[in-house]
Amino acid sequence: DQQVKQNSPSLSVQEGRISILNCDYTNSMFDYFLWYKKYPAEGPTFLISISSIKDKNEDGRFTVFLNKSAKHLSLHIVPSQPGDSAVYFCAATAGAQKLVFGQGTRLTINP
């Protein structure tokens, strides 16, 4: 049972444009959501998070939006830069803190 889903395995965006990565979840008990960025052979790096009591959180070029009624969250990167090319994982947690990850989306920023 895939509780956190990232339906797009890959995404290509031109440098300077907006990258939008999407994530859907099924467990209504999730109360905290996080985005991680991962380069090959490295550990996931925390990017940004959002609590279920909010619908938006912004940190520099990164903004996460949460739509609880649709059980959907998205990560916006503006403007996209070549160094943003990586695999992005959406993750969610419900109380006990174990993160449930999506399958990841490989973002490629083209010059």
Place this chain on the structure above:
Amino acid sequence: DSGVTQTPKHLITATGQRVTLRCSPRSGDLSVYWYQQSLDQGLQFLIQYYNGEERAKGNILERFSAQQFPDLHSELNLSSLELGDSALYFCASSAGSDSGNTIYFGEGSWLTVV
């Protein structure tokens, strides 16, 4: 650098053997987590310890076990290894045990079973 340290970085061993992966959490963090990443399964939660006690269990095989020591470092023991156990094993840590505590990951330990 996340502050989470994992050793060894790479390990090659034969089927049927046993290995131990070690993790030192970030200074002050009480929770330690273990995740497995394989090509076809993505990132899978294995187990969580909080201040020395098991807190949550995920898709951890019976052949695998973990513990967290009084100094808060943790070890993941993998026994009777099979080819399918080849994966990247991540340790992560966080300050507390409630939602809202960001979890930080180590660089991972590559295990290859031949």
